Amino acid sequence: MKISIVTTAYNSGKTIEETIQSVLSQEYENYEHIIVDGASKDNTMEIVKRYEEKYKGKLRYISEPDKGIYDAMNKGIKMASGDIIGLLNSDDKYANNKILGIISETVEKNKCDGVHGNLLYMDYETMSKPQRKWITKSTNVKTGNILAHPTLYLTKKAYTEMGLYDLKYKVVSDYDFMVKLLLNKEIKLVHINKYLIHMRIGRSKF
Numbered sequence: 001m002k003i004s005i006v007t008t009a010y011n012s013g014k015t016i017e018e019t020i021q022s023v024l025s026q027e028y029e030n031y032e033h034i035i036v037d038g039a040s041k042d043n044t045m046e047i048v049k050r051y052e053e054k055y056k057g058k059l060r061y062i063s064e065p066d067k068g069i070y071d072a073m074n075k076g077i078k079m080a081s082g083d084i085i086g087l088l089n090s091d092d093k094y095a096n097n098k099i100l101g102i103i104s105e106t107v108e109k110n111k112c113d114g115v116h117g118n119l120l121y122m123d124y125e126t127m128s129k130p131q132r133k134w135i136t137k138s139t140n141v142k143t144g145n146i147l148a149h150p151t152l153y154l155t156k157k158a159y160t161e162m163g164l165y166d167l168k169y170k171v172v173s174d175y176d177f178m179v180k181l182l183l184n185k186e187i188k189l190v191h192i193n194k195y196l197i198h199m200r201i202g203r204s205k206f
Contacts, residue, residue, distance in 0.1 A: 001104045003031040003153070004082030007090050008072035010038040013047060015091035015200065018127065020051050022093035028100035034079050035090075036072040037063035044090075070165040070173040077159055084114075086153035088197070093127065095120065095195040102192060103153050112188040113161075114154035114181075116147040117196035124202035131201050136191055141182050147189075149174045151196040158187050 005023060009016055016035075023033050033055060035048055045063050052059050060079065066072045077085055084107055088094070106115050119134035134148045154162070162181060165173040181187060 001030065001084055001108060002082040003028070003100050003104060004076075004080035004085045004156075005031060005033045005100075006073060006076030006080065006085065006087050007033065007035045008038070008069055008076065008087070009035060009040065009044050009048075009090035010069075010072075011040045011042045011044060012037075012090035013040070013042040013044045016044055017047050017051075019088060019090050019093055020048070023088070024051070024054055025097045026094065026100045027097050028104060030104070031058060031100055032080070032082060033059050034076045035059070035061040036066070036076045036079075037061065038066045038072055039064055067167060068170060070167055070169070074164040074167075077164060080156065082156065084153050084155055085159055087150065089150060089199070091200045092150060093198050095198055099196050102194065103196075106190055106192055107153075107155065110188075110190045112190045113158040114152065114187065114189050115192050116153070116189060117151040117192035117194055119148035119151055120195045120198050121201040122198045124200045127198060127200060135193075139182055139189075139191075141179050146175070146178050146182060147191075148197070149178060150199055151192075152178070152181075154181075161187065 121132040123129040136147050139145050165177055169176050
């Protein structure tokens with residue numbers, strides 16, 4: 001199964017190289033990396049273009065003004081050609097080099113519409129010191145137990161069913177999307193009890 005990785009970026013020159021290296025290190029090779037840049041004013045796009053050859057045709061990117069991170073996410077999802085679509089922030093990285101393979105295998109084995117896993121928050125400066133864990137033991141909208149959004153990978157079919165992120169919510173559209181997703185009984189999600197993503201902590205992503 002082809003996996004589309006969508007990375008949104010804006011003035012991400014200090015961190016996006018590590019994100020790119022994380023993608024390029026994956027053992028699973030059937031993927032595309034879509035970078036949606038919001039017309040950065042720093043060296044973000046210089047870094048992206050420097051790595052373009054290493055992707056061997058698997059990288060696609062655009063750089064233009066947008067209406068915020070959710071608008072950029074929506075653009076990337078619309079561009080995606082993969083069977084599975086996931087979002088990887090421009091200051092985060094995969095927990096190890098086997099993550100895409102684990103995601104693909106889980107979706108195929110379980111015939112599910114999407115997967116999610118555990119999240120490890122790391123220090124902002126070095127991404128080497130664990131700060132906090134998000135282990136999703138269960139999900140229940142009524143009690144506020146939802147999944148870790150950066151670990152969510154959905155099939156393209158599921159995104160067609162769910163729609164995109166609602167731009168009327170400036171900072172919680174991901175939460176709105178996940179609540180709707182968990183309440184949708186037609187979509188089957190499987191939890192992978194492994195750390196999938198290392199997420200920088202210490203500054204707002206908006």
